[in-house]
Amino acid sequence: MSDSTLPTVAADTEAPDASPETRAPENRAGLTREVAFTPWSGRHDGDAPGHRRWWQAVRPFTPEATAAAYDGAQRPAVLLGFASDEGVRRNKGRIGAAHGPAAIRSALSPLAFHLDRHVFDAGDVAVPLGTPDGHGPLEEGQERFGTVLASAIDAGALTVGLGGGHETAYASYLGVISSDRAGGSRLGVLNLDAHFDLRDEPRATSGTPFLQMARAEAAEGRALQYAALGISRPGNTRALFDRADELGARYLLDEYTTRATAESFVEDFLADLDAVYLTIDLDVLPADTAPGVSAPASLGVPLEVIVAVVRRVAASGKLLHADIAELNPSLDVDGRTARVAARLVDTILG
Numbered sequence: 627m628s629d630s631t632l633p634t635v636a637a638d639t640e641a642p643d644a645s646p647e648t649r650a651p652e653n654r655a656g657l658t659r660e661v662a663f664t665p666w667s668g669r670h671d672g673d674a675p676g677h678r679r680w681w682q683a684v685r686p687f688t689p690e691a692t693a694a695a696y697d698g699a700q701r702p703a704v705l706l707g708f709a710s711d712e713g714v715r716r717n718k719g720r721i722g723a724a725h726g727p728a729a730i731r732s733a734l735s736p737l738a739f740h741l742d743r744h745v746f747d748a749g750d751v752a753v754p755l756g757t758p759d760g761h762g763p764l765e766e767g768q769e770r771f772g773t774v775l776a777s778a779i780d781a782g783a784l785t786v787g788l789g790g791g792h793e794t795a796y797a798s799y800l801g802v803i804s805s806d807r808a809g810g811s812r813l814g815v816l817n818l819d820a821h822f823d824l825r826d827e828p829r830a831t832s833g834t835p836f837l838q839m840a841r842a843e844a845a846e847g848r849a850l851q852y853a854a855l856g857i858s859r860p861g862n863t864r865a866l867f868d869r870a871d872e873l874g875a876r877y878l879l880d881e882y883t884t885r886a887t888a889e890s891f892v893e894d895f896l897a898d899l900d901a902v903y904l905t906i907d908l909d910v911l912p913a914d915t916a917p918g919v920s921a922p923a924s925l926g927v928p929l930e931v932i933v934a935v936v937r938r939v940a941a942s943g944k945l946l947h948a949d950i951a952e953l954n955p956s957l958d959v960d961g962r963t964a965r966v967a968a969r970l971v972d973t974i975l976g
């Protein structure tokens with residue numbers, strides 16, 4: 627596998643056209659089926675370090691290469707895609723987020739590379755759409771994502787998940803909670819989102835991940851430390867606000883989210899934690915900033931505020947993992963939302 631080719635991993639079936647030429651030489655990340663490669667490419671100004679762009683910096687993930695790249699100061703970064711629409715489909719949303727990871731990589735590829743950490747790409751865990759009556763291998767895909775993610779975290783990486791609908795968040799949680807680094811630490815989940823995503827449904831959807839986490843934590847005798855920033859009052863029913871209150875969730879409404887209130891909210895939340903998992907649902911942003919999502923915001927939190935929050939979390943030294951969810955390229959306008967997602971990945975790692 628060359629430095630500019632990366633695997634995509636299907637969670638269910640062998641791709642019929644997976645010829646030997648399109649396979650990686652081995653499955654070093656515990657993944658079972660590699661069916662295609664996503665090339666990183668972009669403008670080429672030269673090979674000197676001063677010309678470097680993301681596409682020239684990213685290398686394929688292996689736990690060994692990632693661990694070797696950790697110099698004890700800056701954790702290497704590992705990107706892992708969750709190519710899933712199934713949660714959005716089950717939640718009656720507009721599907722297309724399965725193409726989010728590829729669109730984020732395309733938007734990242736030409737960006738100038740200013741990071742002082744190594745970056746690896748672990749490819750995608752892909753979840754095909756289920757049948758109309760709701761059957762599909764989403765849960766298997768979430769577990770598979772969690773397994774790869776935990777291996778990257780335990781190799782010393784700062785990991786970034788590329789969604790996928792917001793069912794990506796439960797996949798992220800599975801990886802975070804099973805990593806050695808999460809063990810014994812006071813972990814919090816910070817969700818930048820117009821929605822609580824605390825729906826009570828018989829199966830996982832893009833609207834259920836934080837209730838799933840709360841129940842998983844309760845089964846272990848813990849209370850989920852959950853904070854949501856950018857919540858839209860008309861975007862969440864009274865029942866969802868009540869559930870947030872029952873769970874002791876902290877939240878800041880979009881209409882009160884300024885840079886000052888957001889930074890203070892985040893500082894207060896981080897103060898009692900050792901580690902934080904940050905998840906960004908792009909529908910927290912105004913619809914003109916992020917049109918390419920299933921449920922665009924009527925108000926939204928300005929991008930400058932979201933960037934300030936991300937910087938604050940990254941600078942805390944407590945960031946264990948982050949993900950960006952709900953990019954739907956088929957609804958995007960001129961790649962605007964993908965560019966914002968790429969900018970946020972760059973900010974998380976910068």
Ligand SMILES: N=CN[C@@H](CCC(=O)O)C(=O)O
Pocket residue numbers: 717719792821822823825832833861920921
């Ligand atoms: N991922 C969550 N999505 C929202 C969708 C809201 C809507 O479609 O209006 C939710 O379930 O609350």
Ligand SMILES: [Mn+2]
Pocket residue numbers: 819820821907909910921
């Ligand atoms: Mn949302």
Ligand SMILES: [Mn+2]
Pocket residue numbers: 792819821823832907
């Ligand atoms: Mn969400």
